[in-house]
Each structure stands twice: as structure tokens, then as C-alpha cells.
Amino acid sequence: MSADTIQTDVVIIGAGPTGLFAAFQCGMLKLRCVLVDALDEIGGQCAALYPEKPIYDIPACPAIEGGQLIEQLDAQIRPFDVPRLLGRRVTTLSGHRGDFTLGTDKGDTLKARAVILAVGAGAFGPNxxxxxxxxxxxxxxxxxxxxxxxxxxxxxxxxxxxxxxxxxxxxxxxxxxxxxxxxxxxxxxxxxxxxxxxxxxxxxxxxxxxxxxxxxxxxxxxxxxxxxxxxxxxxxxxxxxxxxxxxxxxxGLATDLGPLAQWGMDQIRSTVPVTPSTCETSLPGVFAIGDVATYPGKLKLILQGFSEAAMAAHAIYPIVNPEQALHFEYSTSQGVPSSK
Structure with missing residues (x-):
């Protein structure tokens, strides 16, 4: 394996709020993950478009600015030392469920057991x-x-x-x-x-x-x-x-799933259908959460993306640990696992 190859359990594509919370959920299950985003900073549209605009439907936050939400999510994953590859677009995917190889436009190679797409509406730019x-x-x-x-x-x-x-x-x-x-x-x-x-x-x-x-x-x-x-x-x-x-x-914004659209997943108007209980796409081992994911009853709310992040992480656990049953514990009793 090349020294430039990054080995991990889960590659999370998209470092917006949903992707950041997916990193937290993976960390709570002791799954290693790497965040990859086309932007040069974490936060997605919250950071790029409305860092000072209040959001009113985040539980326990009567109002929180987009930038503040990202700061809090970033602090939440700090104990897990999650690597970030920013300013990069994932261009290639090969392999299968449990053994994927991904490449970026900057020449990075990543090996992972599963992939989470948290790309919102894809790469975006203004009209x-x-x-x-x-x-x-x-x-x-x-x-x-x-x-x-x-x-x-x-x-x-x-x-x-x-x-x-x-x-x-x-x-x-x-x-x-x-x-x-x-x-x-x-x-x-x-x-x-x-x-x-x-x-x-x-x-x-x-x-x-x-x-x-x-x-x-x-x-x-x-x-x-x-x-x-x-x-x-x-x-x-x-x-x-x-x-x-x-x-x-x-x-408005012009959005584009880019190379992800060529990976062979089912698509409906720039969204990716998923199984509601797991958020797995039609491509086994690849999961989609947040605005890019669609299923009956889907609401495009950050809080629903947070729920989908938890479901995807739990569905990925047996892929990474096929011989080990997951004994689920609430965070109040489990605490935050160490990254060491």
C-alpha cells in the first residue's frame, strides 16, 4: 500500500452540519472516519452562505447562527481527532461494500469499508x-x-x-x-x-x-x-x-453532484434514493444523508439529517465489525470514547 494511501473505516464526503454529526456518530461507535469536502473550510452552506444568519429549528437552540452551529459541531467531534481533506473533490470510487478505494482531484487515495454521502445538493455556486x-x-x-x-x-x-x-x-x-x-x-x-x-x-x-x-x-x-x-x-x-x-x-444556486453521479447509484433529480431505516443507497456500502438523500416522507431539515447520520453509522458498524455484535449504549452511560 502506498504511503499516500489513507486507511479508515468510513469516508464521509461533505463536511457540512450533517457530515460533521456523522463523524460524531461514527466516533461514538469507535469507527474511524475521514471528512472530505470541496470547500476550503468545514461547514458547507452554513459556513459559506449564512454564517451570521439565525437558524431556529435546531433542538435546544431557540436561535443559533449558522457559523455558531458549525463551531459547536466541530467542538463535538474534537475528541475523535477526525482527519479532514478540504479543498478536494472525490472523483473516483471502486471496490465493493467492505472494501472501497476512493480518489480525489488532488491525488489522495483512501481505503474504506463504507462511504457516507453528506453532500447536500452537491457542489454549488451562484447563478x-x-x-x-x-x-x-x-x-x-x-x-x-x-x-x-x-x-x-x-x-x-x-x-x-x-x-x-x-x-x-x-x-x-x-x-x-x-x-x-x-x-x-x-x-x-x-x-x-x-x-x-x-x-x-x-x-x-x-x-x-x-x-x-x-x-x-x-x-x-x-x-x-x-x-x-x-x-x-x-x-x-x-x-x-x-x-x-x-x-x-x-x-439561486446551480448545484451539481459531479463525479458522484457516475457511480451507478439510483438518482431522482440530483437526489439519491435510500432505504429509510439505514440510509443505504442502491450501491451497497454507500450511504446518503441530509439533503442529497430522498425517501417517502423526507423533510429537508438539518435535524432530520442528524437522525439519518445516526442511522447510517449504526448500519455501517456491522460492515466494519462483522464478527462483533453492537451493544448499544446511551451517551449518558457510555460517555465519549477516547480516540486513542
Whole structure:
């Protein structure tokens, strides 16, 4: 075996919240695991898209920001010393249940008994608006697709474009730090939660947000990549230029399972059907949890992904330990096993 080969029990592909909790569940069962993620940091969309956005449906947490949730999950697996291969995409899979070999685009080779897919909707990136010189403004931060820190937009004039939850949520969240917020959408009807729609109308009435409807993005104005204005236009050709330090464009994400889609698993519209009781895919020894997994009654909630992580880990235990029965203990009596 090459010195560059990593031997483990379970390879977990995806280091978002569900993947991190899967690492914890594996650790509690004394299964060795390695986390692999295409991003350069753990946390998935929680870290990349909404680290400062509160999440309200995590048990025992009335509200917790995405970044804080990842910090807590990271602390939870610290006793297990889980290796992380970040900034890598798993490209190849060969072998069979109990004896898999995986390769990454950086040349890593991993040997594992089982694989857990916790890839969310797959690799993701923003749907970009078709505007001239867009790359120059992206390079300077004039055009952005994610909000990493609310403080970055203090006293700034913002044009927020989009008609869904993300556009409304950030318009409402940034109204108390930004100097001015324009919310641009092609029609005066938004696809968002009723409470957000109600809050938007109240904010518009108070002058905290200005709705620019029915308009679409037409052009970016500025010099040297420094944004000074965003030109918008109606379908009838009427146009206006909005003062802007930043354009935040929320037109959804383009997602792709990438090489995983070629592994021979059954798929339904970029999701992977699994057996609900084990989360095993149609490819024996490969399990899927979180948003990528689908089955009757599936809810795309982080808390359901946590449950699936536990079920997958328990289903993997007999693959790794075929001669040893699992005597399940509650964590209150078992404690946290040592990684040594």
C-alpha cells in the first residue's frame, strides 16, 4: 500500500452540519472516519452562505447562527481527532461494500469499508446575472452572492436583487446596518415565507427598504471594478440608475453532484434514493444523508439529517465489525470514547 494511501473505516464526503454529526456518530461507535469536502473550510452552506444568519429549528437552540452551529459541531467531534481533506473533490470510487478505494482531484487515495454521502445538493455556486464586466466587479467585492459578515455592509448603499427567501431575508437583516437598501425584482410578488413578506411591507412603509419593481438588472456602473451604481430597467424599456456600493444578487444556486453521479447509484433529480431505516443507497456500502438523500416522507431539515447520520453509522458498524455484535449504549452511560 502506498504511503499516500489513507486507511479508515468510513469516508464521509461533505463536511457540512450533517457530515460533521456523522463523524460524531461514527466516533461514538469507535469507527474511524475521514471528512472530505470541496470547500476550503468545514461547514458547507452554513459556513459559506449564512454564517451570521439565525437558524431556529435546531433542538435546544431557540436561535443559533449558522457559523455558531458549525463551531459547536466541530467542538463535538474534537475528541475523535477526525482527519479532514478540504479543498478536494472525490472523483473516483471502486471496490465493493467492505472494501472501497476512493480518489480525489488532488491525488489522495483512501481505503474504506463504507462511504457516507453528506453532500447536500452537491457542489454549488451562484447563478450569475448576465451583465457586462461582471467579473471585474466580483473581484473587488462590488458584486457578491453571499453574505459572510453583516458588518461589511455598514453604511453602504446596497442593491439586493432577487425574489425569494434569500433576497428578502438579507434585505431585512441588513436594513439596520446599511445606509440604503434597494430591493429589485421583476414583479411585485415575492416567493418567500408569509412572515418575511409581512416584515418587508412594514419595512417599506417605514422607509427602511425601497422596493424597485417591476425592474430587472441591466448594467453595472463604476470604474476599475469599483461599483458606483446599478442600472435597472422595466420590460417596457424604462430605466434608472440606483446608487450602489454593492450588488447582492440572489438568483439561486446551480448545484451539481459531479463525479458522484457516475457511480451507478439510483438518482431522482440530483437526489439519491435510500432505504429509510439505514440510509443505504442502491450501491451497497454507500450511504446518503441530509439533503442529497430522498425517501417517502423526507423533510429537508438539518435535524432530520442528524437522525439519518445516526442511522447510517449504526448500519455501517456491522460492515466494519462483522464478527462483533453492537451493544448499544446511551451517551449518558457510555460517555465519549477516547480516540486513542
Amino acid at each position: 450569475r446575472p448576465p451583465l457586462d464586466d461582471l467579473a471585474a466587479y466580483e473581484a473587488t467585492g462590488g458584486v457578491q452572492y453571499y453574505v459572510r459578515r453583516r458588518a461589511d455592509f455598514t453604511d453602504k448603499a446596497l442593491v439586493i436583487a432577487g425574489g425569494g427567501d434569500s433576497a428578502l431575508d438579507w434585505a431585512l437583516s441588513l436594513r439596520d446596518v446599511a445606509k440604503k437598501i434597494y430591493l429589485v425584482h421583476r414583479r411585485d410578488k415575492f416567493r418567500a415565507a408569509p412572515e418575511s413578506l409581512s416584515q418587508l411591507e412594514e419595512a417599506v412603509a417605514r422607509g427602511e427598504i425601497e422596493k424597485i419593481v417591476p425592474y430587472q438588472l441591466k448594467a453595472l456602473h463604476g470604474e476599475g471594478g469599483q461599483l458606483s451604481g446599478v442600472e435597472v430597467a422595466t420590460l417596457a424599456g424604462e430605466s434608472r440608475v440606483l446608487e450602489a456600493d454593492h450588488l447582492l444578487a440572489f438568483f
